[in-house]
Amino acid sequence: MKALIIEDEVMAAKTLKKLLLEVSPGIEIVGMLESIEDSVEWIANHPMPDLMFMDIHLADGSSFAIFDRVTITCPVIFTTAYDEYALKAFEVNSIDYLMKPISKDALERAMNKYHSLVEKSVDTNQLSMILSQLGEKKKYRSFFLLPERDKFIPLPVSNIVYIYIDAKTLKIITTDGKTFYMNHTLDDVMSELDPHEFFRANRQFVVARSSIKDVSVWFGNKLAINLFVETPEKIIVSKARVAEFKVWFTK
Numbered sequence: 434m435k436a437l438i439i440e441d442e443v444m445a446a447k448t449l450k451k452l453l454l455e456v457s458p459g460i461e462i463v464g465m466l467e468s469i470e471d472s473v474e475w476i477a478n479h480p481m482p483d484l485m486f487m488d489i490h491l492a493d494g495s496s497f498a499i500f501d502r503v504t505i506t507c508p509v510i511f512t513t514a515y516d517e518y519a520l521k522a523f524e525v526n527s528i529d530y531l532m533k534p535i536s537k538d539a540l541e542r543a544m545n546k547y548h549s550l551v552e553k554s555v556d557t558n559q560l561s562m563i564l565s566q567l568g569e570k571k572k573y574r575s576f577f578l579l580p581e582r583d584k585f586i587p588l589p590v591s592n593i594v595y596i597y598i599d600a601k602t603l604k605i606i607t608t609d610g611k612t613f614y615m616n617h618t619l620d621d622v623m624s625e626l627d628p629h630e631f632f633r634a635n636r637q638f639v640v641a642r643s644s645i646k647d648v649s650v651w652f653g654n655k656l657a658i659n660l661f662v663e664t665p666e667k668i669i670v671s672k673a674r675v676a677e678f679k680v681w682f683t684k
Contacts, residue, residue, distance in 0.1 A: 434457065434459060434460050434461065434483045435460075435461045435482040435483050435484075436453065436460055436461070436462055436463065436482055436483065436484045436485065436486065437462075437463055437464045437465075437466070437475070437482040437484075437485045437486070438450060438464070438465045438466070438485075438486045439466045439467075439472050439485065439486065439487045439488060439491070439496060439499075440465070440466075440467070440486070440487075440488040440512065441468060441488060441490075441491045441492045442488070443467075445488070445512075445533065446465050446467075448534075448535070449486060449535060449540075450462050450465065452535065452540050453486075453540065455537065456537065456540050456541045456544050457544055463479070463482055464479070464482075467492065468491055468492055468493045469491055469493045469494050469496065469498050469502075470493060470673070472491075472496070472499050473499055473502045473503050473674065473677065474673045474674065474677075476499070476503045476505065477503050477674070477676055477677040477680070478676060481505070481506055481507050482507055483507055483508075484507055484508055484509075484510065484547055485505065485507055485508070485509045485510070486509075486510050486512055487499075487509050487510070487511055487512065488511075488512050488513060489511055489512070489513040490513065490514075494620050495620055496511075497620075497624055498620045498623065498624065498633075500624075500628075501620075501623045501624055501626075501628050501633060502628070502632075502633050502677065503677060508527075508547060508550065509527050509528070510527070510528060510529045510530075510531060510543050510547070511527050511529070511531065512531045512532075512535060513530070513531075513532065513533060514532070514533040528543075528546055528547060528550060529542075529543040531543060573590075573625060573626055573627040574590055574625045574626060575589065575590055576588060576589055576590065577590065577605070577613075577615075579605070579613040579614075579615065580614075581613070586613070588605070588607065588613060590626065590627075590630075591643075592607045592608045592609070593605055593606070593607060593608075593631075593641050594606045594607060594608055594640075594641055594644040594660060594661070594662055595638060595639060595640045595641060595644060595660060595662075595664065595668075596619065596622060596638070596639040597619075597637050597638045597639070597664075597665070598619055598636070598637050599637075599665065602614060603617055603618070603619060603622065606662070608644075610662070619633070619636075619637075619639060622639070623639055626639070628681075629642075629681075629684060630642050630643070632678060632681050632682070634658055634668050634669070634670050634678075635668070635670065635671065637666075638658075638664075638668045640658055640660065640668060642682065644660045644661055644662070645658055645659070645660060645661075645682070646659045646660055646661045647659050648682075651667075651669055653672055654672045654675065655669050655670060655671055655672050655675065656669070656670040656675055657669055658670060
């Protein structure tokens with residue numbers, strides 16, 4: 434059994450690994466990652482493990498953002514010091530939710546739940562398929578209700594060309610050239626958009642698939658996404674995320 438640990442606190446990750454080896458001696462820890470960026474890169478370039486342990490609060494944001502950028506088909510056990518995310522955790526592939534500091538008994542119960550789930554399936558591939566199908570049932574936004582002067586404007590998601598952060602202000606650019614403002618983070622908005630139709634190109638930009646005109650090879654094996662409309666700056670996809678972008682765009 435192969436497991437991946439995503440945890441930005443070094444001591445917490447080491448403690449979890451130690452407990453896992455005690456509870457499940459045959460387990461193999463295939464990676465210990467500390468950030469969203471590292472996790473997305475690893476998942477995009479490695480075989481899916483049998484199980485993931487994922488801290489909710491990472492140094493570069495909420496780990497829920499990982500699900501917006503790569504497809505995760507294995508079960509996930511979340512770990513956190515906060516209990517307000519329990520409901521959201523079960524909207525994705527979560528099979529359990531462990532509060533820190535994690536006790537050996539709590540971890541053992543979570544692992545028993547995992548093994549029970551696997552045993553009830555014909556095989557691990559079937560379990561992955563079931564979890565993937567469950568994830569696909571999530572409802573994504575069709576409209577945003579956005580403020581404009583003294584009223585609110587219903588904006589169809591299909592009219593969004595790109596979204597970007599400019600001086601800590603989130604701006605939505607539409608097909609008719611209008612700009613709307615939202616008091617949200619890019620992670621929050623991305624979590625409500627269909628990841629098959631929108632891609633988080635970098636920390637500043639989310640682009641709509643339908644708005645992409647072409648893609649240029651950029652310096653350092655990066656990519657530059659060119660849209661049908663002008664953008665305030667080049668939209669660059671880092672070398673680490675090029676493979677992920679190509680997979681997303683050709684789905």
